[in-house]
Amino acid sequence: MGRSWWGWGNDEDALAGPELTALTDRVAGLLPGADLTDHEPPKVADLGLRPPRVRPPNSLAGLCSADPADRAAHAHGKAFRDVVRNLRGELAHVPDVIARPRTEQDVVDLLDWCTTAGVAAIPFGGGSSVVGGVEPRFEGPAVTIDLGGLDQVVEIDRTSRAARIQAGVFGPHLEDQLRPHGLSLRHFPQSFEFSTLGGWLATRAGGHYATLHTHIDDLVESTRVITPSGVSESRRLPGSGAGPSPDRLFLGSEGTLGIITEAWMRLQDRPTHRANASLNFADYASAVAATRAVAQSGLHPANCRLLDPAEAFLNAGVTTGGGVLVLGFESADHPVDSALARAVEICQDHGGEVSEGGKNPSAHWRGSFLRMPYQRDALARRSMIVETFETACTWDRFDSLHAAVTTAATDAIRQIAGVGLVTCRFTHVYPDGPAPYFGVYAPGTWGQTVAQWDEIKTAVSDALAANGGTITHHHAVGRDHRPWYDRQRPDPFAAALTAAKSTLDPAGILNPGVLI
């Protein structure tokens, strides 16, 4: 299979045939008059990439590539603005060298070279960043260190249900290696097929569980990180209170403090008991109240996704006045029917009605979930602005945040595109608040859709900040969220993080422009 250099996933999985026709017909029906002309991606040979400005030393040359297709494929992440810039051949910043370490010593040697030569080093997992996390958006040469060669489950401790895993492994290959042992990491972000363990750790990715262990953070037993100042390896522990957690400094460090090469991860037995239900609501406020009650019940559903009416219609084909709550419970130990029954009862107390027969939104949701990025690409080629952004806030602030963000997005869309749609779903919920995930769909103008999206993004990010939301719940900060992140984090913490960075990466080579 061939990975797409310009868009999501694999070339051969891109929308085509009836699936593509159905989508474009649907959009054309919703947006009469929109210019949906297809714009094909350029050929890499036509990109006119500037020649590499650095050459690796002979000792590392065997790990390194300066192939234009390789460099182009590592220049951007996979956000809407990345894909569109690729489609338009606008690759202003491209790494000079792609290095593929085969051993941890290779990583050490590569960082040594970069430190000595003063070359920026960008750690790269699956490259699925949607926040500009892997883009060398700075002057000066850059080496992108692609960890895909470090992809092994090295050791399994069945007793403690944990495994030592190399950071460059992609989701499916990781699960393939765990399956014979009856174990699973059960970390399934939307990017699962095209992202790596190291990427999940460096960005504090959000995964499978809608409640409880929502971020990968909680699944980490210990980490091993190569910094320019030495190797930081924490002790494998189920829990500890010995000073601030070393792991928590590197989790979310987005490649600025070191390169994670291995981690001991906590695993799960594969579930044998499952129970699912979907509930339709007549009004959104009741749906939110029901979701909050479930989140505060201590039932810990594995899935608890509230789709607003637009989201439910677009992605699950269900028409409701107030949206659909998709609930799922699972266990490897005991039946979960009574937990589901109680959650359903809570929802019914808030006016929810169990969705009977017809399309199962739960199953339908899962299928469309993994196709979404491919649909996004098909629409991006046709001048559509299609992007998502996500946050989290406490429950007391959700109504005002939701209203403000929706208004900000809608106003921006109206000015830019005239018409469009803003949707909201919860990807994760906590006892003290939800993690809302917004979608924006609007007809743009070819050649301007990046600037148009950036304008919308500024409006919604300002609204998030003004209403107590985080600039990111699980997409990380990267370069795109930086202005709002700088306002969000406490100044003394920023100073402490900068001091830590200066100590661990004195030459400042690691992922410049991100976080610090």
Added chain:
Amino acid sequence: MGRSWWGWGNDEDALAGPELTALTDRVAGLLPGADLTDHEPPKVADLGLRPPRVRPPNSLAGLCSADPADRAAHAHGKAFRDVVRNLRGELAHVPDVIARPRTEQDVVDLLDWCTTAGVAAIPFGGGSSVVGGVEPRFEGPAVTIDLGGLDQVVEIDRTSRAARIQAGVFGPHLEDQLRPHGLSLRHFPQSFEFSTLGGWLATRAGGHYATLHTHIDDLVESTRVITPSGVSESRRLPGSGAGPSPDRLFLGSEGTLGIITEAWMRLQDRPTHRANASLNFADYASAVAATRAVAQSGLHPANCRLLDPAEAFLNAGVTTGGGVLVLGFESADHPVDSALARAVEICQDHGGEVSEGGKNPSAHWRGSFLRMPYQRDALARRSMIVETFETACTWDRFDSLHAAVTTAATDAIRQIAGVGLVTCRFTHVYPDGPAPYFGVYAPGTWGQTVAQWDEIKTAVSDALAANGGTITHHHAVGRDHRPWYDRQRPDPFAAALTAAKSTLDPAGILNPGVLI
């Protein structure tokens, strides 16, 4: 009520009358020939404390005390070695001034004074540290900043179930303020009555829940910290992935980076459903296997304490070959009988037998739990070595760790005291490992029991380190665990933490000797 300056808790709650007689008789029966002469604490006036070496500026004098009893009561924590040194009048390091801020601005002003004057500042909550965390064990003057005046629940968000709480509040007063709202923090460490929210946060205290949210860390929504370089306040969020967590840097910082003055904490509804059981085991290996299976079941018991046979006999009055597992489930939302039934079934599969009638170890345990420190003090006055230490390790290492630690302790006791007892219970359990808590009981020699304990502590701490345990799961590092902590934490992390400290506390006044 009068707080004891030398020992645990309140003077009037110390063991006396029949309770004292019963304990000493029991010990005398177990240790015939041991010298159990009672040694009364000295009077503060006889301690001969050196006069304060610093005086606060006039603007702060109203917050400050140089009263000898006050200074003596703030000199040590409440470890065995602290209590015995108090009993012997050995107060080598006593704070010069006790400051009691009434407002956050007072905290700022006190840190400004200490920074300018180059005086060490020791943050002090309840003073229940058992690791030397509040002792000015260094040369040079010290101001102890006692936060007891900042004890209010300032704001409650019932919708999100969270409250903004001042750091100096003690456990009971905190719960008193939450009870009218039907809410609870449900953080009940053994020190609950005599420790504060700020202390729990600064030391990553372990609380009520034996599984899942074991440390206070998970209950934190945001923190407000006064550092010498400014105020660090994180945004209230139910979850976030925006860079490394600012809160996690301050959690466990043990007063070295700043003084926590407030936190937004996640609260619980008060439980209305409860179910408890105790299971007796014929052999310890089966009991451990059963506990592991329960920990890995996803049932999340609130209580899951495995007492080894000695612990079960001493503290629950139950004779078994393999120990007792105390299980408890609770919920504010739904019945928990089926969860308990499944946990019991798991235990029965491992040979556990439900304890019927007679003493209920679960209830008995709870009662004796809070009396333990008072019993410790009564025995410390009678030359007994009575101390605990705790750790956590992965399940695969537990057998060897348990054997090595027990052997190390037993050998040390044999050389020092001839006879003695080593017990073990689990305070918390995780899917990937237990948090074992050991007790040591041995007859010592008056005037030497601190040195004798220190010798035992060195032996067991070395054994912990050699067998993959953490030097502390929930007691913090303080000054007593420092040598093993330094070996445990990764060097690059130590360097990063030191750099953060230099930035936040450039004069190095905050709790010198702890962590950094």
